[in-house]
Amino acid sequence: EEGERTERIEAALEELGDDVVILGHNYQRREIVEHADFVGDSYQLSKEAANADAEYVIFGGVTFMAESADIITDDDQTVILPSMEASCPMAGMAEALQVDSAWAEITAAAPDEEIIPITYMNSYADLKAFCASQGGLVCTSSNAHRAFEYAFDRGDKVLFLPDKHLGENTAHRLGMQDRIAEWDPWDPDGKDAEEVAESDIILWDGYCQVHERFREDHIEDVREDHPDAKVVVHPECRREVVEAADVVGSTSTICETIETADPGDTWAIGTEIHLTNHLQRWHPDVEVLPLCGDACMDCNAMRQIDPNYLTWVLEELVEGRERNVIEVAPEEKDLAELALDRMLEI
Numbered sequence: 001e002e003g004e005r006t007e008r009i010e011a012a013l014e015e016l017g018d019d020v021v022i023l024g025h026n027y028q029r030r031e032i033v034e035h036a037d038f039v040g041d042s043y044q045l046s047k048e049a050a051n052a053d054a055e056y057v058i059f060g061g062v063t064f065m066a067e068s069a070d071i072i073t074d075d076d077q078t079v080i081l082p083s084m085e086a087s088c089p090m091a092g093m094a095e096a097l098q099v100d101s102a103w104a105e106i107t108a109a110a111p112d113e114e115i116i117p118i119t120y121m122n123s124y125a126d127l128k129a130f131c132a133s134q135g136g137l138v139c140t141s142s143n144a145h146r147a148f149e150y151a152f153d154r155g156d157k158v159l160f161l162p163d164k165h166l167g168e169n170t171a172h173r174l175g176m177q178d179r180i181a182e183w184d185p186w187d188p189d190g191k192d193a194e195e196v197a198e199s200d201i202i203l204w205d206g207y208c209q210v211h212e213r214f215r216e217d218h219i220e221d222v223r224e225d226h227p228d229a230k231v232v233v234h235p236e237c238r239r240e241v242v243e244a245a246d247v248v249g250s251t252s253t254i255c256e257t258i259e260t261a262d263p264g265d266t267w268a269i270g271t272e273i274h275l276t277n278h279l280q281r282w283h284p285d286v287e288v289l290p291l292c293g294d295a296c297m298d299c300n301a302m303r304q305i306d307p308n309y310l311t312w313v314l315e316e317l318v319e320g321r322e323r324n325v326i327e328v329a330p331e332e333k334d335l336a337e338l339a340l341d342r343m344l345e346i
């Protein structure tokens with residue numbers, strides 16, 4: 001069946017020619033990655049979207065990535081997400097309305113200081129627009145440290161959303177770990193605005209439910225079973241996991257780490273399982289292990305992009321029908337673009 005599906009995808013792509021480009025995130029299924037014109041991390045995909053000439057950008061990824069592609073591409077280009085179910089839970093953890101009310105409280109508690117909001121790419125367009133409106137910007141896991149530097153050049157404090165772990169890991173990277181406070185919008189007994197406003201880095205209490213499940217003892221176990229193994233993890237992992245690893249970085253850093261490993265080296269990978277499986281396939285000379293062998297770290301949102309849906313959206317395009325178009329509301333687009341442009345410039 002896979003063979004037949006591949007033939008149908010190839011036939012549709014042949015028919016559509018240069019009208020279509022397929023972008024695939026590193027966490028996509030093998031059958032999607034194999035058909036992608038470009039595979040990469042969130043930052044690289046946003047750059048590819050900005051440079052794409054095709055009329056249709058088919059996005060193998062999650063909603064927030066497709067939204068960013070729509071913001072960055074020209075108005076006459078159309079972004080298609082093969083499944084509308086592909087939504088990153090972390091992006092849903094900081095809703096613009098909720099952030100608005102937190103912002104009002106926190107800024108009122110620090111009236112003489114300038115707070116710059118930074119949102120991780122894993123957020124929706126309305127939150128990106130909000131950040132731009134307050135002098136802030138977007139970042140990905142590959143440039144969060146530069147976004148912090150941008151913000152501290154212009155203001156006194158940072159509100160970082162939604163991923164507390166990436167925020168904490170970035171603060172450590174910059175030697176600012178003693179200046180962190182966590183804002184938990186769901187905990188009535190949590191710190192109040194006056195308390196968090198005393199710190200310079202205020203972290204929203206969001207997290208990735210895939211990466212949060214990696215634990216320090218997974219690293220201890222892998223080192224015990226494979227004494228020569230090195231460990232590379234994504235900065236969405238908890239602080240103690242990042243501290244115990246040898247290398248930390250975005251999905252493209254993880255790819256580069258394995259690409260540049262010597263034959264026979266052993267690397268355990270602390271990220272989404274599809275990327276670990278790709279790396280095993282792409283680099284058979286390197287021993288690539290999932291950091292947590294028994295608990296599958298599978299991102300349900302990324303997995304929604306089923307190759308059957310890819311076939312469907314392509315065949316529909318051949319028939320002249322646009323399915324699953326991702327279109328950011330015009331009133332959010334300009335400001336969200338400003339937040340993304342600030343990132344692309346740093």
Ligand code: 13P
Nearest residue numbers: 041042043140141250251
């Ligand atoms: P990267 O930017 O490192 O590709 O990460 C995106 C993501 O969603 C990680 O969970």
Ligand code: SF4
Nearest residue numbers: 088089090208210299
């Ligand atoms: Fe979101 Fe985590 Fe999936 Fe990345 S791995 S898309 S952060 S749920």
